[in-house]
Amino acid sequence: MLKEKLLSSIREIPNYPKEGILFRDITTLIGDGEAFSSLINHLKERYQSQNLDFVAGLESRGFIFGSALAYALGVGFVPIRKKGKLPYKCVAKSYALEYGEDSIEIHIDAFGGKKGARVLLIDDLIATGGTAKAGVELIEEIGGECVEACFLLDLVALGGSKELEKKTKVYSVLEIE
DSSP states (O other): OHHHHHHHTOEEEETOSSTTOEEEETHHHHTSHHHHHHHHHHHHHHHTTSOOSEEEEETTHHHHHHHHHHHHHTOEEEEEEETTOOSSOEEEEEEEETTEEEEEEEETTTTTTOTTOEEEEEEEEESSOHHHHHHHHHHHHTTOEEEEEEEEEEEGGGOHHHHHTTTSOEEEEEEEO
16 A cells, blocks of 8 residues: 555656656655655664664755655764765765766765764665665765665666665665566
């Protein structure tokens, strides 16, 4: 029932941001208080016993889910942003994605000096997995342990989750073939 509710609350937009891409718009899900609360409650139940120190969200839709989940779990939230958006000293990783190339960064002190911080990486969707893999590598580079990578949607045919499983556990609420 949860999965059907969540899936029905996501709008599909063809040919965005370019021809041939079917964009999954989660603004309709987060605008639905019942669906959004149900999702965060589901994730809270999954992760509340995993002794997390931080939830790290990938820019930008991962910020929405990540900050809500971090609040629900009573842990810190860490943004992983596009290059040039964070104001302090950072480490960066470049990656390829399904329609281009980009780079993301994390503050070098994002975990407040906590060695081996237990971190959940979260984003709205995994496609080819390039962004998520770079996120896991950034977490590890600054001394954290990525306990799991969590996604609302997994576009299974693009293979990102299978590739990412070589680096960390992966959990997706919804899988789309």
